Amino acid sequence: MANSFFVLAGWLIDGTGKPPVQKVLFEVKDGNIASLDKYTGTEPDMAHLLDLSDCTLIPGLIDSHVHLFMSGTSNQAVRQNQLDSPFGKMKEIISRHLYQQLSHGVVAVRDGGDYAGHALRYKLQCLSLKPLPILIKSAGLAWHAPGRYGRLIGRPPLQWLSLAQAISQCEKNNDHVKIVNSGLNSLTEFGKVTRPQFSREELSAAVKTAKRFGLKTMVHANGVLPVKQAIEAGCHTIEHGFFMGKDNLKRLAEAGIIWVPTAFTMQAYYQSLGKGSVEKDMALRNLEHQLEQISLAMSYGVCIAVGSDCGSLGVHHGSSVKEELGLLIRAGMPLEEAIKCATLNGARALGLQGQTGSLTIGMPATFVAVKADPPGLYEAMGSPEKIFIRGEQWKKDHDDRQLYDLL
Numbered sequence: 001m002a003n004s005f006f007v008l009a010g011w012l013i014d015g016t017g018k019p020p021v022q023k024v025l026f027e028v029k030d031g032n033i034a035s036l037d038k039y040t041g042t043e044p045d046m047a048h049l050l051d052l053s054d055c056t057l058i059p060g061l062i063d064s065h066v067h068l069f070m071s072g073t074s075n076q077a078v079r080q081n082q083l084d085s086p087f088g089k090m091k092e093i094i095s096r097h098l099y100q101q102l103s104h105g106v107v108a109v110r111d112g113g114d115y116a117g118h119a120l121r122y123k124l125q126c127l128s129l130k131p132l133p134i135l136i137k138s139a140g141l142a143w144h145a146p147g148r149y150g151r152l153i154g155r156p157p158l159q160w161l162s163l164a165q166a167i168s169q170c171e172k173n174n175d176h177v178k179i180v181n182s183g184l185n186s187l188t189e190f191g192k193v194t195r196p197q198f199s200r201e202e203l204s205a206a207v208k209t210a211k212r213f214g215l216k217t218m219v220h221a222n223g224v225l226p227v228k229q230a231i232e233a234g235c236h237t238i239e240h241g242f243f244m245g246k247d248n249l250k251r252l253a254e255a256g257i258i259w260v261p262t263a264f265t266m267q268a269y270y271q272s273l274g275k276g277s278v279e280k281d282m283a284l285r286n287l288e289h290q291l292e293q294i295s296l297a298m299s300y301g302v303c304i305a306v307g308s309d310c311g312s313l314g315v316h317h318g319s320s321v322k323e324e325l326g327l328l329i330r331a332g333m334p335l336e337e338a339i340k341c342a343t344l345n346g347a348r349a350l351g352l353q354g355q356t357g358s359l360t361i362g363m364p365a366t367f368v369a370v371k372a373d374p375p376g377l378y379e380a381m382g383s384p385e386k387i388f389i390r391g392e393q394w395k396k397d398h399d400d401r402q403l404y405d406l407l
């Protein structure tokens with residue numbers, strides 16, 4: 001593509017929450033959006049015009065919660081194999097997941113950790129050799145309390161260290177800190193709460209220490225108390241937040257803390273689990289409850305970011321961003337607001353403001369073109385017509401397709 005070219009968009013949803021605008025013409029210069037105007041049809045002929053007048057354009061998508069070391073497969077043997085994979089094999093698995101993300105128009109992901117720090121190692125060692133046009137923010141290993149949930153994605157602080165001391169001694173090259181402050185959601189008892197893993201003081205000291213290193217903190221927390229403590233500690237994002245309750249939702253809005261509800265995890269359980277099982281029904285009830293919380297959060301003005309938690313059972317890399325977005329819409333969110341949660345709000349969660357997340361003058365021309373008008377966008381966005389990253393078209397080649405079809 002030439003250094004400078006024009007794009008005619010049938011409709012533009014710019015990621016800021018503004019409603020779709022029909023017929024927009026913008027110039028891409030050196031990878032950035034140089035100008036952006038309503039198309040009038042009276043413009044002079046342009047030599048380099050990319051005609052996407054049958055498409056809706058949205059900013060490149062952002063998944064604010066992924067686990068690159070695992071796929072969403074429900075085949076238990078494959079899952080176990082992935083968990084046991086040495087880094088040599090893990091490189092292929094992670095590459096495949098990144099191709100899956102890119103092929104769905106996902107241009108940035110935030111990894112919530114794995115037990116060996118594979119995703120961080122991949123970012124540091126492999127991306128420099130074989131660059132991919134996807135931005136990865138990685139926690140490395142998450143932190144959990146000794147004997148509590150979190151073994152697959154992290155480790156506890158050593159016995160003689162506080163959480164804050166452990167963070168200050170162990171963090172190397174990671175992009176943020178991930179702390180696990182509750183258990184998982186119960187699939188047998190509705191709304192069952194788990195104790196916080198750390199005290200409020202421990203969490204506050206940990207968040208402060210992370211800040212000293214310039215790192216934001218993402219906290220896994222379900223239930224009233226674990227979420228309340230994480231908010232009071234000043235974390236950057238709350239992950240999951242099932243059953244956190246009204247007061248915590250109001251606190252999130254007041255504190256400007258981002259919520260990543262990962263609601264699709266429950267729908268995926270529902271779809272993956274056996275018919276008539278208690279767990280299947282409970283997954284559905286958990287989902288319905290989370291959708292009610294999302295509706296409330298919207299009315300309170302909580303900043304929500306789309307995070308799929310892909311790598312969980314039935315939650316596949318790439319395609320799950322659309323699924324999570326669809327659940328926000330089901331909870332009553334307008335399309336353009338849901339897109340904002342998967343773009344601009346995601347950029348905020350990842351600390352990428354100004355680099356990606358909106359299609360406005362001066363921003364990189366990173367966009368997904370979907371062959372549909374806005375009412376048909378959601379249905380069609382699983383197979384984008386074109387994906388541009390910083391003004392360059394990204395194309396899946398045949399080998400890539402074979403790679404990600406393996407899973």
Ligand SMILES: [Zn+2]
Nearest residue numbers: 065067112309
């Ligand atoms: Zn997770």
